[in-house]
Amino acid sequence: MAKKRQKRKKRGPLEALADGLLTLVDWVCEALAGAAVTLLRGIGKGILLLLHALGRLVMLLIRALLAPFAWLLRRITGRRNRASGCLRLTGEEFEIYMAQVLRDNGFRRVEVTRLSGDQGVDILAERNGKSYAVQCKNYAGAVGNAAVQEAFAGAQFYGCDLAVVVCPGEFTRAARELADSTGVLLWDGERLSHMMRVSGRRPRHTKP
Numbered sequence: 029m030a031k032k033r034q035k036r037k038k039r040g041p042l043e044a045l046a047d048g049l050l051t052l053v054d055w056v057c058e059a060l061a062g063a064a065v066t067l068l069r070g071i072g073k074g075i076l077l078l079l080h081a082l083g084r085l086v087m088l089l090i091r092a093l094l095a096p097f098a099w100l101l102r103r104i105t106g107r108r109n110r111a112s113g114c115l116r117l118t119g120e121e122f123e124i125y126m127a128q129v130l131r132d133n134g135f136r137r138v139e140v141t142r143l144s145g146d147q148g149v150d151i152l153a154e155r156n157g158k159s160y161a162v163q164c165k166n167y168a169g170a171v172g173n174a175a176v177q178e179a180f181a182g183a184q185f186y187g188c189d190l191a192v193v194v195c196p197g198e199f200t201r202a203a204r205e206l207a208d209s210t211g212v213l214l215w216d217g218e219r220l221s222h223m224m225r226v227s228g229r230r231p232r233h234t235k236p
Contacts, residue, residue, distance in 0.1 A: 110221035111196035132227035148178030161188035
């Protein structure tokens with residue numbers, strides 16, 4: 029005897045309504061969960077950005093607080109005034125001393141050019157595969173753009189990669205502008221002082 033097929037029980041309106049409500053609740057929960065995750069991610073990124081900004085602010089405040097002490101330390105140690113000791117030297121002595129400082133700072137094949145006919149270059153040197161043409165200006169005042177022109181022309185004459193003007197003082201604004209346009213490196217008193225500290229040599233004037 030064949031089994032009689034069981035007739036599907038029709039759902040009543042209450043059951044259909046309940047199923048619809050459950051589906052709606054599931055959708056609302058999923059939407060709320062997604063929104064919560066997105067919100068938490070946004071809050072996390074905001075907190076990270078805030079912490080980064082606070083860190084930079086703290087560093088700026090620390091630098092501002094330490095600036096007077098750093099200035100006082102530079103004054104005590106003579107960081108900026110160390111190069112002024114070169115002013116005791118004659119022009120020839122300064123070139124020889126600068127050649128020694130360059131060797132102590134990692135330059136190789138350092139050579140002082142002839143005193144006459146040097147084409148605006150006092151020292152030839154090499155470092156890291158680059159050749160340097162260095163002009164030494166032992167001036168108490170600011171060095172002008174004429175020195176930049178001479179160094180640039182001298183570097184071209186000797187076939188050097190870089191031209192440098194070094195002095196124990198400062199450079200004029202015109203000299204800096206010309207150096208920026210020609211690629212000439214300017215080593216002022218602060219840079220020279222740093223190189224002198226690395227060298228450990230003191231400029232000594234030979235009495236006549």
